Amino acid sequence: MNKLSRHILTPWVIGLLSIVLAGCGWQLRGAIGGGFQDVPIALAGDTDNQFFAEVSDELRNLGAIMVNDRGAAQAVVVIDRAEATRTTVATDADGFATEYELTYRLTFHVEAGGLGDADRFSGASQTIRNTESYPVDPNDLLAVEAEEERIEEDLRAMSIRLMLSRVSRAL
Numbered sequence: 001m002n003k004l005s006r007h008i009l010t011p012w013v014i015g016l017l018s019i020v021l022a023g024c025g026w027q028l029r030g031a032i033g034g035g036f037q038d039v040p041i042a043l044a045g046d047t048d049n050q051f052f053a054e055v056s057d058e059l060r061n062l063g064a065i066m067v068n069d070r071g072a073a074q075a076v077v078v079i080d081r082a083e084a085t086r087t088t089v090a091t092d093a094d095g096f097a098t099e100y101e102l103t104y105r106l107t108f109h110v111e112a113g114g115l116g117d118a119d120r121f122s123g124a125s126q127t128i129r130n131t132e133s134y135p136v137d138p139n140d141l142l143a144v145e146a147e148e149e150r151i152e153e154d155l156r157a158m159s160i161r162l163m164l165s166r167v168s169r170a171l
Helices: 002-031 047-059 141-170
Strands: 040-045 075-091 097-110 127-136
Touching: 040 047, 047 075, 047 127, 075 141, 097 141, 127 141
Parallel strands: 040 075
Antiparallel strands: 075 097, 097 127
């Protein structure tokens, strides 16, 4: 290939690659939880205020408009249950735990708000379950407790992101 054709083709190839990469990035952003831009969303359900605050913050970061009234919402995300449970996975010869497993379950469903189309939302309950195991040092229970709190926060954040990804597909 001579120099002239390389000078002509190079900008075209770079331009086409830029378009392809931009298109892939747009698809990836939508897969993470897009589709909330300027959509009025209400939260309901039986969970603590901290959980609602975390979900609201995440929705605002995605561009949603948080409303308190179901009638002013396009969709209502109803949290049926959000809880963490710990089980013992392994014990030593004396019967003391050497490994725990923390499971975070988030059960929710989406209903149409006053501005939403009832046919668009199934209202079917969905459950997200995230699990992580961690070792236990019986000589340092404070460190174990701190690790468990950190893992629970991570699992809760991951569950919220997965929930919002599912909700965005319904919008």
